[in-house]
Amino acid sequence: MGELSRMWREMPSRYRMQGDRCGNCDQVYFPPREICPVCHRDSIGKMKDVDIDGAGEILSFTVVHEAPPAFLRQKPYIIALVKLKEGPVITGQIVDTVPEEIDIGTKVRSVFRKISEDGKSGVIHYGYKFVPE
Amino acid sequence: MSNVYVIGGGESKYGELWDRSLREIAVEAGLKAVENAGIRTKDLNAIYMGNSLGGLISKQEHLSALMSDYAGIASEYVPSMRIEASTASGGAAFRQAYLSIKSGEHDVVMVGGAEKMTELYGTEIIDITSSLVDREWEAFNGATPAALAALSARKYMMDFKVKKEALAAISVNDHANASLNENAQYRNKITIEQALNATPIAEPLNLMDCAPMTDGATSVILASEKYVKEHGSKGVRIMGSAISQGPFALHSRKSFYTVEPTIISTKKAMEQANIKHKDISFVEIHDSYSIYGLMALEDLGFVEKGHASEMVENGIGINSNLPVNPSGGLKAKGFPYGAAGVSQIYETYLQLSGKAGKRQIKDATCGLVHNMAGSGAASVVHILGVD
Numbered sequence: 463m464g465e466l467s468r469m470w471r472e473m474p475s476r477y478r479m480q481g482d483r484c485g486n487c488d489q490v491y492f493p494p495r496e497i498c499p500v501c502h503r504d505s506i507g508k509m510k511d512v513d514i515d516g517a518g519e520i521l522s523f524t525v526v527h528e529a530p531p532a533f534l535r536q537k538p539y540i541i542a543l544v545k546l547k548e549g550p551v552i553t554g555q556i557v558d559t560v561p562e563e564i565d566i567g568t569k570v571r572s573v574f575r576k577i578s579e580d581g582k583s584g585v586i587h588y589g590y591k592f593v594p595e
Numbered sequence: 596m597s598n599v600y601v602i603g604g605g606e607s608k609y610g611e612l613w614d615r616s617l618r619e620i621a622v623e624a625g626l627k628a629v630e631n632a633g634i635r636t637k638d639l640n641a642i643y644m645g646n647s648l649g650g651l652i653s654k655q656e657h658l659s660a661l662m663s664d665y666a667g668i669a670s671e672y673v674p675s676m677r678i679e680a681s682t683a684s685g686g687a688a689f690r691q692a693y694l695s696i697k698s699g700e701h702d703v704v705m706v707g708g709a710e711k712m713t714e715l716y717g718t719e720i721i722d723i724t725s726s727l728v729d730r731e732w733e734a735f736n737g738a739t740p741a742a743l744a745a746l747s748a749r750k751y752m753m754d755f756k757v758k759k760e761a762l763a764a765i766s767v768n769d770h771a772n773a774s775l776n777e778n779a780q781y782r783n784k785i786t787i788e789q790a791l792n793a794t795p796i797a798e799p800l801n802l803m804d805c806a807p808m809t810d811g812a813t814s815v816i817l818a819s820e821k822y823v824k825e826h827g828s829k830g831v832r833i834m835g836s837a838i839s840q841g842p843f844a845l846h847s848r849k850s851f852y853t854v855e856p857t858i859i860s861t862k863k864a865m866e867q868a869n870i871k872h873k874d875i876s877f878v879e880i881h882d883s884y885s886i887y888g889l890m891a892l893e894d895l896g897f898v899e900k901g902h903a904s905e906m907v908e909n910g911i912g913i914n915s916n917l918p919v920n921p922s923g924g925l926k927a928k929g930f931p932y933g934a935a936g937v938s939q940i941y942e943t944y945l946q947l948s949g950k951a952g953k954r955q956i957k958d959a960t961c962g963l964v965h966n967m968a969g970s971g972a973a974s975v976v977h978i979l980g981v982d
Contacts, residue, residue, distance in 0.1 A: 472731060493732050522851060524745035525798040526737065530722035533737045541742045541797075543750075543846055551846040553733045553743075561798070566753060577736060589736065 465580050469587055476589035479514035479572060481550065490514075490548040516572030518544040518592065521551060525561050532578035544570060544592055555591040569595040597820040599696045600830030601979065603632025604941040609811035609929035610780040611713045617653045620812040621662040621709035628705060628814035633828065636668045640701035642675035645688035645708035647933035649677075651723045652714050662707060681727040682883060684708070685813075685936025686838070686966030686975030692817050693836050693977075702819040708937030709812035712930075720808060724932075727969035729844040741805055743845045743970040744884035745797035751852040751886060752799065754901065759799060761904030763790035765888035765919075766803050766926045768911050773923025775913075775954035780809050780929035804885040809929030813937040815944060831947040834961070835864030835978035843972045852886075854971035857894035861976050864963075865896075868978040872896055875978075876959040877918040877946060879939035881967035883925050891965050892919070895976075913954055921946055921954050936966035936975060943979045 472493075474480040481492030485508030486501040492514050498505030523542035526533070533539065540556040542564075556564055557575065570592040577589045605627020607620040621644070629636055644659035655661065659675035678688035685708035692704040712720065725734035728743060751757060767790055773779035790803040823830055839856035842848045848855075865871075878895065882888030889903035897917060898906045911919035922928045922942035925935055943962040945951040961980040968974070 468731075522746040522750040524742050524749060524800075525795070526739060526742050526745075527795045527797065528721060528739070528741060529718065529737065530725060530734075530739065531718050532722065534718060536737070538795075539737060541736070541738050541746070543746050543851065553738050553746075553844070553846050554736045566750065587735070591736075 466585055469585060477574065479516055479590055481512050481514045481548070482509045483512040484508060485510055490550060492546060492548070492550040492552060515547050516590070518546040518570055520556070520564060520566055520568045520570060521545050522566060523556060523564060540564070542592065556593070557591045558593045564594060571595050599693050599833045600818050600820065600823050600828070601833065601940065601944045602816050602818045602823065602828045602830035604628045604813065604815035604944050605631050606778055606813035606938065606941060607811055609778050609809050609931065612810040613713065615810065617649060617655060617658065617709060617711040618661050618665050620711070620810060621658065621707055622666045624709065624812035624814040625662060625666050625705060625707050628816050632816035634703060634816060636666065637671055638703045639671070639673045639705055640703055641692070641695055642673055642705045642707060643688040643692045644675065644677045645685035645706065645933040645937055646677050647679060647681050647684045647710060648723055648726070649710070651726060652720070653711055658709065659707070662709070679933070680973055681968040682881070682932045683936055683966045683968035683973050683975050684933035685938065686964070686977065687936070689815070689937060689940055689977065690836050690838055690975055693833055696817055696819045702822040704817045705814055706817065706937055707812065707814040708931070708934030710931030710933045711810045712808040712932065713810050733844055733846070739797065740969065741797040741800060741884065744886055745800045746845060747852045747890065747970070748799055748884070748886035751890070757904045759791055760787055761889060761907055762804055762885040763787050764907040765882055765885040766790050768907070769882065769920050769924035769926035769928070772913060772921050772954055773927030775952070776923045776928055779923040779927055780807060781927045800884060800886070806883045806925035806930035809931045811929050811931035811934050811938065813934050813941045815937060815941055829948070831944055831979045832982055833977065834868035834870070834980045835976070836867070837863035838973060838975045840973040841971070845970045848971070852890050853900065854890060854894050854967065854974055856971065856974040857891060857965060857967065857976070860974045861895050864976040864978050868980070870961060870978065874961050875917070875963050876961050877921055877956050878963045878965065879920055879922060879942055880965045881925065881935070882920065883930060883967070885926070887967065891967070895963065895965060913956055918956050921951065921956055939964045939966060940977065940979070947979055947981050
């Protein structure tokens with residue numbers, strides 16, 4: 463409980479995959495960063511919001527059987543490292559498929575889904591998951 | 596600058612210690628270490644405590660102060676603090692203690708490591724251990740520490756055509772060594788077949804690829820060269836010490852099976868020690884997941900990337916060319932997060948002092964200790980040796 467502001471402030475990135483781009487080197491970041499790790503101080507004030515398309519490719523994946531309480535009803539579920547079209551690699555679930563149907567290299571696309579909920583009376587957390595193209 | 600020595604240590608039993616509290620095991624290890632080192636508590640200039648999850652599991656912070664009070668030495672007003680670097684907390688605390696003596700400020704310092712992992716019911720502990728990884732961008736989406744290790748494992752196994760047997764061999768070795776360690780959590784030997792057929796946790800990793808939930812505490816005592824000479828203490832010398840930190844989340848790294856902080860720390864520590872790999876008698880590596888054991892042997896520089904499977908197939912037991920985890924490692928001695936790094940140091944001290952009993956490595960003169968944070972955000976490397 464009491465996670466409202468922690469979740470709320472990330473809504474632009476979780477709901478519609480808002481990342482950012484360094485105005486100095488053009489590198490795209492998701493999740494967004496305040497400072498570009500390549501350009502350091504030269505990037506200050508030059509990080510601009512950018513919308514991530516959501517298309518990507520699986521770099522590795524696992525099927526999770528031992529899950530924390532918030533994910534017990536979903537297990538077993540697939541977690542993957544997904545390389546986005548714009549460059550960043552992110553961690554997310556692969557859904558609407560089975561492990562046998564995917565592999566390293568499978569093309570995926572982001573979808574807006576419920577991720578978990580904060581107990582019976584807390585807020586529901588939404589965000590991105592991925593489905594095979 | 597003067598040398599720094601480990602002059603003693605002690606520890607609690609490792610395991611599911613249902614009837615014992617965090618403060619009790621921390622105090623037990625501390626007092627045993629003081630006794631073993633032949634010092635008095637009034638000699639202590641400082642206490643550094645490695646602990647990762649006390650706040651979340653036991654709802655107790657400031658463990659260093661609690662331990663010193665319950666060890667009965669509050670009246671001596673010894674400075675103490677807790678050092679937190681997730682599963683590398685123990686190694687990081689040891690390094691802070693080392694630096695405090697190296698700087699000339701202290702002569703005798705205690706390093707404690709304690710963690711009470713079995714306090715909670717059900718799967719809540721999986722959520723708590725997920726605080727090791729990026730809460731908002733890994734754990735939020737359902738990734739657990741085991742899942743991240745599994746992501747490294749699948750990519751590693753595919754890129755280098757490594758079979759599951761190579762991962763299993765890390766765990767089989769840990770159990771064989773732990774069978775000789777009376778403080779270890781799991782003293783049963785296991786076979787490759789048993790390791791391969793265990794319950795899945797995060798595919799391709801199963802229960803036997805994953806270090807357990809362990810309650811345990813270990814303490815060691817460090818002393819300056821001046822103190823050792825004046826008091827005739829016997830100890831092993833800290834020849835090299837380094838810590839390095841890289842990208843936090845697995846997805847931010849250039850490689851999913853290379854831990855750059857391990858490579859960098861190893862290079863620094865070996866330069867300080869002025870040794871080569873062939874001079875190292877044995878290693879204690881951070882194998883919280885079997886895949887991390889293979890990755891560590893490569894990142895530490897004992898074998899090229901992708902070739903650790905050949906090394907483990909040739910044998911990594913106590914009588915091999917390079918014995919790995921004589922203590923039983925994180926998989927079988929046990930994995931109390933913040934204590935693990937101190938546990939590894941204590942084993943190295945025992946081996947180099949010829950006090951390791953049934954698991955004593957013959958002619959051990961130099962040991963390397965590798966303690967890693969989470970999925971590889973940071974690594975601490977220490978090299979200890981006999982003078």
